[in-house]
Amino acid sequence: MTVEEARPEGSDGPAGPDGPEGSAGIERYGYKQELRRSLGFRDLVFYGLVFMVPIAPFGIFGSVFQGSGGMVALAYAVGMLVMLFTAASYWQMARAFPMAGSVYTYAGRGITQPVGFLAGWMIFLDYVLVPALLYLIAGVAMNSLVPDVPVWLWLVGFVVLNTAVNFFGIEMTARITRIMLVAELIVLAIFLVVGVVALAQGKGHDGGSLTPIFNDETFSWSLVFGAVSIAVLSFLGFDGISTLAEENRESARAIGRSMVAALLLVGVLFIVQTWVASLLVENPDKLIPDGDPEGTAFYDAADVAGGVWLAKLTAAATAIAWGFANSLVAQAATSRLLYAMARDRQLPGFLAKVHAKRQVPVNATLLVAVISLALGLYMEQRDDGITLLSSLVNFGAMTAFLTLHVSVVVHYVVRSRSRNWWAHLIVPVVGFCFLGYVVYNADVAAQELGFIWLGIGVVVLIVLLAMHRRPTLSGIAGDGADGDRAKGGDREG
Numbered sequence: 071m072t073v074e075e076a077r078p079e080g081s082d083g084p085a086g087p088d089g090p091e092g093s094a095g096i097e098r099y100g101y102k103q104e105l106r107r108s109l110g111f112r113d114l115v116f117y118g119l120v121f122m123v124p125i126a127p128f129g130i131f132g133s134v135f136q137g138s139g140g141m142v143a144l145a146y147a148v149g150m151l152v153m154l155f156t157a158a159s160y161w162q163m164a165r166a167f168p169m170a171g172s173v174y175t176y177a178g179r180g181i182t183q184p185v186g187f188l189a190g191w192m193i194f195l196d197y198v199l200v201p202a203l204l205y206l207i208a209g210v211a212m213n214s215l216v217p218d219v220p221v222w223l224w225l226v227g228f229v230v231l232n233t234a235v236n237f238f239g240i241e242m243t244a245r246i247t248r249i250m251l252v253a254e255l256i257v258l259a260i261f262l263v264v265g266v267v268a269l270a271q272g273k274g275h276d277g278g279s280l281t282p283i284f285n286d287e288t289f290s291w292s293l294v295f296g297a298v299s300i301a302v303l304s305f306l307g308f309d310g311i312s313t314l315a316e317e318n319r320e321s322a323r324a325i326g327r328s329m330v331a332a333l334l335l336v337g338v339l340f341i342v343q344t345w346v347a348s349l350l351v352e353n354p355d356k357l358i359p360d361g362d363p364e365g366t367a368f369y370d371a372a373d374v375a376g377g378v379w380l381a382k383l384t385a386a387a388t389a390i391a392w393g394f395a396n397s398l399v400a401q402a403a404t405s406r407l408l409y410a411m412a413r414d415r416q417l418p419g420f421l422a423k424v425h426a427k428r429q430v431p432v433n434a435t436l437l438v439a440v441i442s443l444a445l446g447l448y449m450e451q452r453d454d455g456i457t458l459l460s461s462l463v464n465f466g467a468m469t470a471f472l473t474l475h476v477s478v479v480v481h482y483v484v485r486s487r488s489r490n491w492w493a494h495l496i497v498p499v500v501g502f503c504f505l506g507y508v509v510y511n512a513d514v515a516a517q518e519l520g521f522i523w524l525g526i527g528v529v530v531l532i533v534l535l536a537m538h539r540r541p542t543l544s545g546i547a548g549d550g551a552d553g554d555r556a557k558g559g560d561r562e563g
Contacts, residue, residue, distance in 0.1 A: 107317055109318050110318075111324045114324060114328035115328045115331050116247055117328075118328060118329060119251055119332050119336055120247040120396065121306075121308070121400065121403070122306070122307040122308060122333075123254065123391050124251070124255060124336055125343070125388060125391055126304035126391075126392075127146070127347070128369075128388040129207055129388050130365075131347055131367050131371075132357060133361070133365075134297050134301045135351065135362070135367060136359075136360075137296055137301075138288075138301075139287075139288030139293055140282065140288060140348060140351075140357075140358060141281070141282060141285050141297070142301075142345075142348050143283045143341045143344050143348065144284060144294055145294055145300075145301045146301050146337065146341050146344055147283070148294060148298050149301045150305065150334075150337030150340070150341075152504045152505055153305045153308065153333055155475075155504060156309070156505065157309075157333050158493070159474050160309060160312055160325070160329055160474065161325070161326025161330065162478050162482065162493060162494065162498075163176035163477055164176075164325035164326050165325075166180070167180070168318070168325070169316050172193060172310075172403075172406075172410075173186075173192075174186050174187070174190030174193065174407060174410060175410060176189075176312075177190075177473045177476075177477045178190075179481075180478070180481035181477050183414075187527070187531050187534070188473075189470050189474070191523075192466045192467075192469045192470040192524060193407065193470040194466065195465060195467070196306055196309075197310075197407050198407075198441060199459055199462055199463050199466070200400050200463050201441075202442045202449065202459060203460060203463055204396050204397040204400060205225045205442055205443075205446045206446045206449055206455060206456060207393070207456060208224065208388075209222070209389075209446070211388050211389035211393075214385060215386055222450055224393070225446045225447065228397060232397055232439075233436065233439040236401055236430065237435060246395075247395060250395035250398075253390075254391050257383060257387040258339065258343060261346075262342065262343060262346060265347070265371075265372075265376075268376065269349055269350065273350065273374055274375075275350075281348070282345045282348035288358075295507050295508050295511040298508050298511075299464060299508050300460075302464055304336075305337075306463065307403075309329070309471075310403035312325055314406065350371035351367065369382075369384055401439065404434075404438045405437075405438050406431065408437065409422055409424075409431035409434045412434070421437060422434075458519075461519060465509070465517065468508060468509050469520060469524070472506060472509070475501050476498070478494055479498050483495050
């Protein structure tokens with residue numbers, strides 16, 4: 071790392087004692103450095119990869135196949151492009167405000183605090199609900215392998231295990247996730263090798279090797295972007311890296327770089343594995359109209375390639391990856407969001423408590439566990455539980471990302487007079503348009519439920535303001551410090 075990289079952007083002084091941003095980086099915004107700065111660039115990339123799950127398409131392959139008219143690889147390629155624009159906006163805002171809270175922090179400081187609250191409220195549909203979704207999917211998958219153990223018991227077991235690991239600190243979480251990531255990649259490699267050999271032997275359907283990327287019989291942009299609104303679930307998690315900004319020991323640029331790196335790596339893996347799996351679907355003409363209600367389309371393709379053993383291996387890997395590895399980092403990210411909002415008095419103050427020894431937001435971590443358990447058990451009783459949770463998670467994340475793009479333009483171009491038109495205007499505007507089209511083509515039920523949740527958030531915001539719980543945010547965009555940071559942004563993009 072160069073001397074320049076080890077310096078807070080817009081500052082001529084040396085790096086802080088706890089890393090490039092150091093305690094001074096947080097204190098300039100009126101906060102005390104409480105979380106342990108122990109994560110480097112590689113840790114952040116690993117974290118993002120595990121959160122996104124390199125084998126995530128295993129669990130929703132059938133839904134994306136149906137939604138895209140069989141062009142699953144194209145849906146994931148477009149989804150990666152859309153998310154890269156979003157990651158670029160995260161990069162800029164993480165440099166301006168290197169602290170926990172993700173979109174809540176960036177919109178609140180980049181635009182205005184009430185907008186930040188609503189952005190945080192919408193991202194709740196991603197951060198708070200996604201652990202419950204992951205636990206539920208994992209419980210269903212494990213129940214299919216071990217029918218004698220009910221779904222609810224698997225769900226409870228995953229919640230207890232992950233809460234214990236997260237309680238022991240972010241270093242423990244990082245170590246565990248590295249092991250899980252390697253295991254997922256091994257399973258993926260086995261599937262790809264066996265799958266390619268099977269295709270060479272003539273297994274699968276005869277639709278043509280390019281149909282997963284383009285099929286002139288079914289292609290339309292509205293169809294593809296509708297499928298992207300489903301496929302984007304696999305990419306959610308790269309944004310969770312931003313919640314670890316106060317535990318990052320390197321330059322604030324490491325947050326943005328790790329997001330882009332994780333997205334590119336996992337995007338390539340998504341495209342390759344879904345391409346191979348699509349060619350192994352025996353009867354695509356049936357899967358497209360009928361869908362995949364049992365969620366076994368990928369495992370069926372694995373069965374075609376290698377037999378029952380490969381189908382069971384991919385199903386078990388999905389259960390462990392979603393129920394342990396992915397939900398482990400999801401719980402960590404969600405607790406940091408609650409912590410950030412609580413210390414700004416937007417949530418009860420007890421959620422801002424940090425364990426003296428472990429240096430983790432202990433109460434926020436426990437609350438996430440309780441919410442995940444309650445929601446998971448409730449949704450397990452519903453026939454549409456997984457579909458309902460998936461819709462809410464996706465809609466919440468995408469609407470919050472729209473606000474993020476606006477935050478970049480307002481903070482840098484409007485307030486700080488940045489002339490870096492590419493990074494601070496063109497990229498966020500193009501990203502906003504892409505994402506807006508995805509939301510427009512999303513499932514109608516998801517749109518309705520998402521706007522209902524937004525309406526509830528508006529009511530809660532009004533109540534908070536009436537109770538004089540509007541926080542005083544120091545270092546808001548436009549003051550001297552931020553102006554210097556914006557100038558740094560002009561120089562370095």
